[in-house]
Amino acid sequence: MTAAITAALIGVLLAGAILYLVRRDHLHGSFAIWWLTVAAAILVLGIFPPVIDWLGSITGIYYPPILPITIGIGMILIRLLKMDVDRSRSERQIRRLTQKLAILEQELRDAKDTHAMPAAVEPITPTAPIQRTAGGR
Amino acid sequence: MIPARNEGATVGEIVRGVQSSVDCSVLVVDDASDDPTADTAREAGAIVLKLSNRLGAWGATQAGMRYAQRHGYRTVLTLDADGQHHPMQLPGLLEFHRQSGTDVTIGTCSERLSNAKRLAAGYFRSITGIAVQDFTSGLRVYGRRAIRALASREASLLDYQDLGVLMLLRKKGLILKETPTQMSPRRSGGSRVFSSWRMVARYMMHTTVLCFAQVGTRARIGRGPRRTEPAA
Numbered sequence: 001m002t003a004a005i006t007a008a009l010i011g012v013l014l015a016g017a018i019l020y021l022v023r024r025d026h027l028h029g030s031f032a033i034w035w036l037t038v039a040a041a042i043l044v045l046g047i048f049p050p051v052i053d054w055l056g057s058i059t060g061i062y063y064p065p066i067l068p069i070t071i072g073i074g075m076i077l078i079r080l081l082k083m084d085v086d087r088s089r090s091e092r093q094i095r096r097l098t099q100k101l102a103i104l105e106q107e108l109r110d111a112k113d114t115h116a117m118p119a120a121v122e123p124i125t126p127t128a129p130i131q132r133t134a135g136g137r
Numbered sequence: 138m139i140p141a142r143n144e145g146a147t148v149g150e151i152v153r154g155v156q157s158s159v160d161c162s163v164l165v166v167d168d169a170s171d172d173p174t175a176d177t178a179r180e181a182g183a184i185v186l187k188l189s190n191r192l193g194a195w196g197a198t199q200a201g202m203r204y205a206q207r208h209g210y211r212t213v214l215t216l217d218a219d220g221q222h223h224p225m226q227l228p229g230l231l232e233f234h235r236q237s238g239t240d241v242t243i244g245t246c247s248e249r250l251s252n253a254k255r256l257a258a259g260y261f262r263s264i265t266g267i268a269v270q271d272f273t274s275g276l277r278v279y280g281r282r283a284i285r286a287l288a289s290r291e292a293s294l295l296d297y298q299d300l301g302v303l304m305l306l307r308k309k310g311l312i313l314k315e316t317p318t319q320m321s322p323r324r325s326g327g328s329r330v331f332s333s334w335r336m337v338a339r340y341m342m343h344t345t346v347l348c349f350a351q352v353g354t355r356a357r358i359g360r361g362p363r364r365t366e367p368a369a
Contacts, residue, residue: 088294091294092290092293092294095192095196095199095293095294096290096293098188098189098190098192098196098200099186099188099192099196099199099200099203100203101188101189102166102186102187102188102189102200103186103200103203103204103207105186105187106184106185106186106187106204110184
């Protein structure tokens with residue numbers, strides 16, 4: 001029975017920590033759902049250990065206690081893979097943003113130069129509004 | 138277009154050389170250099186894109202491609218900033234590109250190829266079927282369709298400018314050609330890829346995985362309705 005209490009405690013602590021992190025805005029919503037599911041699974045398996053034996057008999061696994069470990073490792077691998085997919089996507093975005101930033105900086109410099117030039121020759125008076133050159137680069 | 142990283146010593150001379158031999162705008166993409174590469178290039182009269190963090194040779198080149206696409210350029214010629222490509226060679230290369238009507242022209246120098254590079258080229262030819270001698274050459278001319286393909290999001294996750302780029306271009310049904318040119322040994326710095334055995338191993342692994350990941354894509358594109366070559 002103490003094993004059930006330990007597992008339930010772990011489940012409750014995990015769920016509490018996740019909800020705390022979500023409330024403090026440290027964890028993005030969709031990640032919270034994943035982790036809450038994990039906490040719920042630990043809670044259920046901890047409080048009702050016969051569930052493991054039942055799952056073992058369904059799946060034909062001879063030694064049921066290995067089942068949660070196997071599923072756990074599988075989940076971790078899937079999670080890691082998804083993290084790398086997400087990282088590749090952010091890497092692509094960072095690269096494109098860096099390139100766009102450089103292009104826009106150059107265009108800004110260009111625009112400043114073309115607008116600054118006439119002002120140097122002929123100071124702008126309050127009566128003459130700044131003329132924007134049409135079709136600037 | 139000249140991608141450059143810490144090439145302040147040579148970039149000014151290259152920019153002036155290009156301007157005197159070809160009538161075009163010169164764009165230098167500064168890959169977050171620590172030295173005044175950007176200022177030197179700007180003083181020499183080039184348009185300069187200064188990347189705020191380091192993206193590598195291909196990331197810098199792609200920034201230039203996106204600039205070219207945004208500003209409606211029809212042809213982009215790339216060369217290295219380290220002085221191994223002679224600006225005098227450029228008019229001939231452009232002429233070849235126009236006359237042959239290809240999408241991409243690669244300037245190669247067969248005397249300059251080391252045995253290791255030849256071996257690598259043979260190896261990649263056998264697994265990809267791309268028959269390019271000097272696939273790492275940075276001296277290339279890209280046409281409008283190639284610019285569009287290379288400015289796309291699909292090309293953003295490539296790490297090296299060579300085989301991955303060539304495979305992407307082939308996948309889009311574009312035509313690649315090589316023409317021999319004269320090159321001199323680099324004056325400053327060594328090859329970024331072929332600098333140490335660890336880098337070479339990393340590069341070969343990376344590119345091999347990329348090659349195998351691409352297996353089959355060409356066949357699918359070829360049979361699809363979007364064929365770019367007119368049917369005979």
